[in-house]
Amino acid sequence: MRGTSFFRRNGAAARGIVAGLLGVWALSCHAGTLAADATLWFSQGRPTAEARQAADILAAAAADGLEPRDYDAGDLRRALGQAADGPPLAPEAVNLLDDRLTAAMEHYLADLHGGRVDPRKIHENFAAAPDGQFNPPAYLRAAVAGHDLPEAVRRAAPSFPLYGTLRGALARYRALAGHAAWQAPLPPLPGRKLVSGQAYAGVPALTQRLIALGDLPVGTPAPERYEGAMVDGVKAFQARHGLDADGEIGAGTFAQLNAPVAGRVRQIELTLERLRWTPLLEGPRMIVVNVPEFVLRAYEVHDAHVQVKAEMKVIVGKALDTRTPLFKEDMRFIEFSPYWNVPPSIARAETVPRLRRDPGYFERQGFEFVGGDGKAVTTLSAASLDAVLRGQLRIRQRPGPMNALGDIKFIFPNNDNIYLHHTPSPGLFTRGRRDLSHGCIRVEEPVALASFVLQDTPGWTEARIREAMERGQSSTLRLQQPLPVVLAYGTAIVKADGRVYFFPDIYGLDKVLDEALRQRSASRRTFASAQMHPQLSY
Incomplete structure (x- = not known):
């Protein structure tokens, strides 16, 4: 079984390695192994210094929130140690152990760089990076050939500063697990x-x-x-x-x-996992909304240093039924004094029933009906409300002080029709928990955000932005350069003050990710065990 001694004597070593290595294919679905006559980790039947480095790296995978058992770290470390101290291995045993370590390292590098699960399968619509950007087999061989393995592993991890600070926080919170302060509730x-x-x-x-x-x-x-x-x-x-x-x-x-420290550790681990696939450094300027934190940050990157240029509170979609989706798209337009086209679902469920009960609401809110020809009807009638329910008319709210979008709208075209906008109800930003919208994101400081977006657009001073917002006449500005917007989800971050902040899992996505990772690890170990003991699979 796994964990037993492989190298009591050379013949037993070969047989033990062969048995143990039957499970390597569970780790090497995407790994290309070396030819039998070209080992990567051995010289004259002995593990090289790089092989010992690799074993130590796999054993320390938990420092990045990964699971060492997913890479057979314990078995590999023991096998390499016994190969170094015992009699020289036969060529077949060398090749098998070499392949096993190669597959484990390739798998580890892929996980460290890009994550362990497909985010699109857990309600996070971030596409995986193109395969050509990171090739674990080629990357690993170059690192070993250059005697640069530890540094190459460090470079394979996400480069966004939050990743490094969270990695440090993970070590600190793990150390708290045995602290006397948590021995009793x-x-x-x-x-x-x-x-x-x-x-x-x-x-x-x-x-x-x-x-x-x-x-x-x-x-x-x-x-x-x-x-x-x-x-x-x-x-x-x-x-x-x-x-x-x-x-x-x-x-x-x-x-x-009273929350257990282990729960905080897991929050950090899950956020580290998300940082491996969330596209946070794909341009020199970016806007990021961290949904469970209810905060937007606009930042620039200069000489690999991230500078936050604007930070503000936001209101996001209700956890119960109108969650804000997670994705990345490019902002392309700003609409000043916007119309609000009431979504059909809101019109059917909320607006039409309200107008039937309270006809005066139509005028107070500045509503109008719009047909397929674009013509507006500014009077309320039962026939028009029926037409809305049949999809023949839509309800639109004119620019003005009651407009649900406030006086500015930031548009990044997407399939969910989500955008950033102001609000006529700024008092809601004083609340601690702010999942209050139908899915779109309300921003506390729209002028500051517009100033960031338009900072390189000639003529768009703060005074001009305010004038366009207050004009009361809808106008749309196309951005000279698209600006990436990321709607992200992280329940643990380290802020500029160096302290760790935790936020409620308002959408339950930490639970979803946690279960996906546990199932993946269990499946991998089950498959590896079946390969090692084929009689158990019948």
């Missing part, structure tokens, strides 16, 4: 919520936990009551976990404070 709250000045039996444990997380300075003494610096520490914790930072410990904050 916090005691129950004394009431519905804990506020400043109250007594609480869990103050010492909570102090210890906040210090370990970095939300309180090292050496902060535990107060007799919940007060002072401890309240500030809880506010810092709340800010890092998508909670209202009011310093009061209610059910939501208490649940987050």
Whole structure:
């Protein structure tokens, strides 16, 4: 079975390796193995320094959130160690172990560079990078030939800065798993919520936990009551976990404070996985919306350094029924003082019933009917409402203070008809959880976003942008250069302050990804076991 000694003596070594290597084909669906007379990892029957480096790299795959068992890291490390210390291997045994290590490394490099699952199968519509951009077999052989394997592996990982900072955060949170602060759950709250000045039996444990997380300075003494610096520490914790930072410990904050460290580790691992396929560095300028964070960032890349030029709150699609899809498209137009064409689904389910109950709503909202010929009808009638339900007319909202899109719309054509826009209800941005829309994304600071988009377009000053937004007459501007927009999903990030922030899995996509990865690993190991023990597969 796997994990037993392969090299007690040379003949047994050959037989053991042959048996163990029957499972290699589970790892090498896309891997090209070397010819029998051209080994990559051996010299005169002994593993090379690069072979030992490769074994160490596979054993350390967890540092990137990958699973060492997916690459037979333990067995390979033992086999190579015994091959180095025992009698020289026969040529057949060398070739088999060489092929096995090659296949494992190619698979590891492919996973590290581009991820382990097809994002389109888990509700994330990001296309895989063209095969020609990264060729694991060729990349691996060049790295070994150049005696550059560790550095080549580092270069194969995503280069976006967030990946590196999250990788460091993963190590820190793994170290917390055995910390004394998590040996027992916090005691129950004394009431519905804990506020400043109250007594609480869990103050010492909570102090210890906040210090370990970095939300309180090292050496902060535990107060007799919940007060002072401890309240500030809880506010810092709340800010890092998508909670209202009011310093009061209610059910939501208490649940987050008691969350197992293993769950945080898994959030980081899943976000690292997403960063392998999310297209975040495909141009010098880009707009990225992180849906569960409810935040938009516009950034530029200069000399491989990412500079955030604008950051703002957003409102995204409702988790229950109108989720914002995840994809990348190019922004091509800005529409000032836009019309809002009410989507047919919203018109049928919401607008028409509302107009039947409250006819005055038609005029207050600035609605009109539009036919296939483009002519507008500005009076309400039952016949027109019936025509909307039959698909013969559509409802449109004119530019103005009540327009659902506000006074600007950022268009990146896509199959889901999703776009960025302002809103006549800016008060909604004060809410902590902001999944409130029908799918499109409302932006808090449209002028700042327009200034970023148009910064290289002559004549488009902030004053001109505001004038176009306030004119009340619809006009469309075509961008001189398309600007990539990415709608992404990450429930763990490291911000500029170096602290780790976690956000609720509002769409349940972490659960979907977690299950997909677990099924993939289980399937791979089951197939490998069946190949090693073919009698079990009958």
